[in-house]
Amino acid sequence: MNEDSFRVAELLLDDFKCSHILMRLALEAQGRDDPDLVRAMSGLSLGMGQGFNCGALSAGCCVIGYYAGRGGDGESEHPELGAMLDDFVGWFTAAATGQYGGINCSDIMKFDESLKRDRCPALIIETWGKIKETLADHGIDITVVPQEEKP
Numbered sequence: 001m002n003e004d005s006f007r008v009a010e011l012l013l014d015d016f017k018c019s020h021i022l023m024r025l026a027l028e029a030q031g032r033d034d035p036d037l038v039r040a041m042s043g044l045s046l047g048m049g050q051g052f053n054c055g056a057l058s059a060g061c062c063v064i065g066y067y068a069g070r071g072g073d074g075e076s077e078h079p080e081l082g083a084m085l086d087d088f089v090g091w092f093t094a095a096a097t098g099q100y101g102g103i104n105c106s107d108i109m110k111f112d113e114s115l116k117r118d119r120c121p122a123l124i125i126e127t128w129g130k131i132k133e134t135l136a137d138h139g140i141d142i143t144v145v146p147q148e149e150k151p
Contacts, residue, residue, distance in 0.1 A: 008124050017045035018124050019059035025128050026063045029142040037066075047105030054105045056120075056127040057092045061085055063131050067140050075146075080138045088134050092127065 004025065011021045019041035027034055041062065045055040064085060068078035078084070093103055100108040100119065108123065109116040135142055 004128055005125050008121055008128070012121055012124075017042070017055060018120060018127075019044035019055040019062075021124055022056060022059040022063050022128060022131070023066070026066055026131075026142065030145045031143075032145065051106030051111065052104055054092075054096065054103055054108055054123070056123055057089070057096070057103055060088055060092065060127050060131050064088055064134065067135055067142065067146070068138070071146070078138065078140070084134050084138050087137070088130060091130050091134075095126065096123070 007025065007028075008021055011024060016024065020038050023038050023041045027037070041055075041059055043049075044058045044062070047053055047055060048058070065081070068081045068084055070077040096103045096108060102108070108119055132142055
């Protein structure tokens with residue numbers, strides 16, 4: 001078990017959901033804390049509360065956007081943001097569909113707490129690994145806080 005696996009387990013034991021965990025990992029990689037941003041991720045957990053798209057999928061897109069998206073008046077998004085999202089979503093779709101039959105929370109955990117305990121930790125860890133890989137492939141260092149561009 002690596003450091004990320006331990007951290008995911010720790011956050012799950014503290015009752016954080018997949019979407020919270022992925023954003024916490026992103027923030028922690030930069031030595032940051034943003035409870036408001038983590039709280040906002042609550043809307044994605046458990047498939048937007050309805051069993052729709054897995055929170056790890058939607059949160060993963062948010063984390064990629066956190067690193068590569070536009071955040072202020074003087075900023076622009078990374079020119080390869082679309083390619084990063086395509087890569088990540090394509091990977092997640094193939095992995096989740098192949099393993100669980102779909103990308104929805106209802107496909108993966110079927111609203112069964114025992115399946116959630118068995119499946120979600122590994123999926124969160126794999127998703128974080130893919131996010132880091134995708135960002136690195138496009139030249140983004142997850143430990144660096146983007147600086148606002150000046151006009």
